Amino acid sequence: MKLIECHNLETAYATSLNRPILNDINLDIDQGEFVVLLGLNGAGKSTLLRSLVGLVPLVKGEIHIHGLEMTPQTLPKIRREIGMLFQGGGLIRQLSAIENVLCGRLGMRTTAQTWLGFPKRDCILAQELLGQLGLRDKIYQKTSQLSGGQQQRVAIARALIQSPQILLADEPITGLDVVASQQVMQILSELNTQQGLTIITVLHDLGIAAEYAQRAIVLDAGRVVYDGKCDNLQEQFSQVLSL
Numbered sequence: 001m002k003l004i005e006c007h008n009l010e011t012a013y014a015t016s017l018n019r020p021i022l023n024d025i026n027l028d029i030d031q032g033e034f035v036v037l038l039g040l041n042g043a044g045k046s047t048l049l050r051s052l053v054g055l056v057p058l059v060k061g062e063i064h065i066h067g068l069e070m071t072p073q074t075l076p077k078i079r080r081e082i083g084m085l086f087q088g089g090g091l092i093r094q095l096s097a098i099e100n101v102l103c104g105r106l107g108m109r110t111t112a113q114t115w116l117g118f119p120k121r122d123c124i125l126a127q128e129l130l131g132q133l134g135l136r137d138k139i140y141q142k143t144s145q146l147s148g149g150q151q152q153r154v155a156i157a158r159a160l161i162q163s164p165q166i167l168l169a170d171e172p173i174t175g176l177d178v179v180a181s182q183q184v185m186q187i188l189s190e191l192n193t194q195q196g197l198t199i200i201t202v203l204h205d206l207g208i209a210a211e212y213a214q215r216a217i218v219l220d221a222g223r224v225v226y227d228g229k230c231d232n233l234q235e236q237f238s239q240v241l242s243l
């Protein structure tokens with residue numbers, strides 16, 4: 001059984017594009033894979049990632065995660081298996097690093113439990129994660145006062161606090177300098193190799209993609225135009241997109 005299966009995914013027709021945003025997407029991803037999602041601006045990469053956590057209405061097709069078909073009933077269970085790093089971070093700037101990380105636990109708690117605050121074990125786990133990601137001295141700092149690379153690590157900790165099996169990362173290194181980019185990619189790589197986390201990440205840098213991922217999927221106008229190894233990625237990318 002594949003970890004992620006997408007069959008014939010199609011979104012509603014978008015009049016602004018004269019086509020559906022996602023158009024007949026078929027994909028299978030195994031446990032433990034490190035996949036990079038590539039394509040030009042507007043190709044549908046973010047939409048595809050968001051569809052895997054049920055944030056995109058589909059008019060056709062099916063998504064199975066661990067054999068479980070995504071339906072309104074199964075979505076809460078599926079979402080607990082998937083951590084997501086949104087394009088641009090998606091952190092709450094007014095909250096501290098640890099408060100943002102604890103937000104990653106909200107999906108596991110009822111509204112009433114949320115009123116009571118987070119249990120001590122969640123707070124300890126959040127502190128440990130931030131420590132492991134090199135932010136031990138920033139735990140109580142307001143997120144707006146952290147650098148882009150530090151914010152990205154807070155976002156990773158928030159995604160990891162629910163111990164997901166799958167991590168979806170939408171442009172995790174966009175806007176970061178060379179050193180911070182390598183650090184974030186290294187963190188993702190270690191999560192993949194050491195903890196067996198399945199990773200799908202959107203990147204725009206083909207060199208970094210080839211350095212870290214084993215498999216590349218290229219989207220163009222909502223369709224998969226390449227799905228294969230990262231060998232000669234620059235050439236493959238230019239060829240499939242006729243650049």
Ligand SMILES: Nc1ncnc2c1ncn2[C@@H]1O[C@H](COP(=O)(O)OP(=O)(O)OP(=O)(O)O)[C@@H](O)[C@H]1O
Nearest residue numbers: 014017021039040041042043044045046047048087
């Ligand atoms: N809610 C929406 N309603 C209508 N069109 C949308 C919506 N969301 C995205 N689109 C359009 O769908 C296309 C794909 O958007 P998406 O954000 O998935 O692209 P992307 O590949 O992630 O691009 P980028 O590299 O710029 O992040 C774009 O043309 C966008 O304008």
Ligand SMILES: [Mg+2]
Nearest residue numbers: 045046047087
């Ligand atoms: Mg995007």
